[in-house]
Amino acid sequence: MFMxxxxxxxxxxxxxSKNTKFRPNNLFDKQRAILFVAxxxxxxxxxxxxxQAATLRLADFxxxxxxxxxxxxxxxxxxxxNPSASAVxxxxxxxxxxxxxxxxxxxxxxxxxYARTIWELTSPWSEGTDIWYGQAIxxxxxxxxxxxxxxxxxxxxxxxxxxxxxxxxxxxxxxxxFRLFRLHAGIDSTETPLVGPFDISExxxxxxxxxxxxxxxDGAAINEVYLDxxxxxxxxxxxxxxxxxxxxxxxxxAMGDQTNALDLWLDRLSIGTTKLGxxxxxxxxxxxxxxxxxxxxxxxxxxxxIVSTATDNIGVTKMxxxxxxxxxxTSSSGSISYAWxxxxxxxxxxxxxxxxxxxxxxxxxxxxxxxK
Ligand SMILES: [Ca+2]
Ligand SMILES: [Ca+2]
Numbered sequence: 001m002f003m004x005x006x007x008x009x010x011x012x013x014x015x016x017s018k019n020t021k022f023r024p025n026n027l028f029d030k031q032r033a034i035l036f037v038a039x040x041x042x043x044x045x046x047x048x049x050x051x052q053a054a055t056l057r058l059a060d061f062x063x064x065x066x067x068x069x070x071x072x073x074x075x076x077x078x079x080x081x082n083p084s085a086s087a088v089x090x091x092x093x094x095x096x097x098x099x100x101x102x103x104x105x106x107x108x109x110x111x112x113x114y115a116r117t118i119w120e121l122t123s124p125w126s127e128g129t130d131i132w133y134g135q136a137i138x139x140x141x142x143x144x145x146x147x148x149x150x151x152x153x154x155x156x157x158x159x160x161x162x163x164x165x166x167x168x169x170x171x172x173x174x175x176x177x178f179r180l181f182r183l184h185a186g187i188d189s190t191e192t193p194l195v196g197p198f199d200i201s202e203x204x205x206x207x208x209x210x211x212x213x214x215x216x217x218d219g220a221a222i223n224e225v226y227l228d229x230x231x232x233x234x235x236x237x238x239x240x241x242x243x244x245x246x247x248x249x250x251x252x253x254a255m256g257d258q259t260n261a262l263d264l265w266l267d268r269l270s271i272g273t274t275k276l277g278x279x280x281x282x283x284x285x286x287x288x289x290x291x292x293x294x295x296x297x298x299x300x301x302x303x304x305x306i307v308s309t310a311t312d313n314i315g316v317t318k319m320x321x322x323x324x325x326x327x328x329x330t331s332s333s334g335s336i337s338y339a340w341x342x343x344x345x346x347x348x349x350x351x352x353x354x355x356x357x358x359x360x361x362x363x364x365x366x367x368x369x370x371x372k
Contacts, residue, residue: 056272057119061100064090069117069269087115088251093334094315096136096205096267097279104251105263113258116251119271124244125156125214130222132272134209135250138265138315141203141332144176149257153264154208156248166241169253170208170225173197180210180225180233184241194223195233203317203332204359205267207278214240229278265315287312287334287356287364289319294352296368306338310356310364318357324350347372 059068066088091103104115125131135154155169166184173179178200179193200206206228213222216238224234250269252262270276293307294300306323310316316334320327329338336354353367 056270056274056276057122058272058276059102059117059269060098060267061090061095061102062098064100066090066102066117069119088117091265093311094138094205094265095313096138096207098267099313101136101138101265101267102251102269103263103265106252106255106258106261108259108261113255114252116249116253117266117269119248119250119269121246121248121271124158124246125240126244127214127216127240127242129245130211130213130273132209132211132275133248133270134207134226134276135269136205136207136267137200138205138267139200139202140264141317143202143262143264144172146260146262147172147174147176147255147258148260149174149255151255151258151262152253154210154248154250155253156245158243158246166243166245168194168212168239169248170210172200180223182237182239182241192237194235194237194239195225198225198227198232200227205265205314207268209270209276211275212239214245216240216242226275226277283314283358283360283362285313285358286362287316287358289354289356289364289366291352291354291366291368294368294370296370298370300340300342300350300370300372302341302343304340304342304370306340306352306354307335308337308354308366309335310354312356312358312362312364314358314360316356317359320355322351322353322355325353342372345372 057068059066061068087106088102088104091101092099095101102117106113106115133154133156137153150171150173152169152171155167157165157167159165159167166182168182169180170178171181175197177197179196181193200208209226211222211224215221218238219236221236221239222234223237223239225232248271250266252264287310289308289310291306291308293305306321308319308321310319311334317332319331319334319336321329321336321338323340329336334356349369349371351367351369353365356364
């Protein structure tokens with residue numbers, strides 16, 4: 001059931017005939033042989049130059065749009081969804097670096113769904129290509145429970161450019177664990193992971209990076225997965241099937257049998273020829289908290305709604321409401337509300353404090369004093 005396809009693999013023998021068989025035993029054929037060698041040498045040099053020309057491509061979304069992904073093909077949108085609604089938007093509420101990220105969302109409903117960005121590769125990946133690709137990923141608390149079948153957050157493929165498509169990348173299966181996988185229509189459906197399974201925890205940003213040297217031969221390929229800059233597994237098993245790879249996608253690339261709504265955040269999507277690695281600067285910025293209700297200095301009625309929101313440079317992981325230093329409510333997001341019944345409290349001044357935490361424990365607070 002893992003990304004089934006109805007396509008059957010078929011291998012066509014290349015047409016050859018004895019009339020065109022190459023026999024370099026006369027002058028014409030010798031000249032032809034020299035031309036062949038020269039042509040292959042030129043192609044080889046061009047391929048080499050092309051591979052050397054590959055430089056880091058990085059989308060951190062600080063531009064506020066998807067132009068960093070759409071380079072080279074403005075008609076190929078970074079935003080796609082099936083069946084409906086907006087899929088990937090620039091988000092300001094969480095970011096791995098800077099202040100913006102991409103948020104991929106799918107609505108409730110049945111069906112194969114996707115909400116992903118698409119990189120059009122500047123040159124196809126093929127036998128011998130040694131490439132790094134990665135992304136920062138934030139799975140909100142509850143994501144795994146809501147994920148019902150399988151989910152692919154990062155995938156390369158040649159779908160669209162070849163009917164004989166093959167795919168690989170990172171997927172999460174219904175055991176809620178992640179793998180580096182390979183798949184080829186009609187040929188490899190064994191679902192044997194190249195690396196994994198491994199865990200990616202919720203409620204905190206992670207840096208996920210993959211190195212793959214592509215080869216159809218077991219032992220000649222390289223497959224490495226890094227999570228938060230730590231190598232968590234590797235193999236040299238065959239990782240692709242000879243069809244040039246033309247696209248890399250990030251987000252909710254595919255899922256099966258999903259009815260729950262889901263969303264996740266992405267940042268710092270990258271393609272390069274060397275390891276990019278996790279951002280080294282630690283997060284020392286505390287969340288900024290505001291209490292929008294009640295207003296500082298106001299008199300409170302019998303039923304008072306306490307409403308507070310927080311933002312953070314990376315992400316708010318928890319919020320709390322305190323009344324006179326007593327914890328009353330918690331949430332796992334960047335907003336919190338609490339219905340305060342003041343009937344039993346004493347007359348006079350009372351303090352309301354809300355706290356917001358980020359993943360590394362920085363705490364922001366906001367306090368108002370109200371009167372009964
Ligand atoms: Ca960013
Ligand atoms: Ca922070």
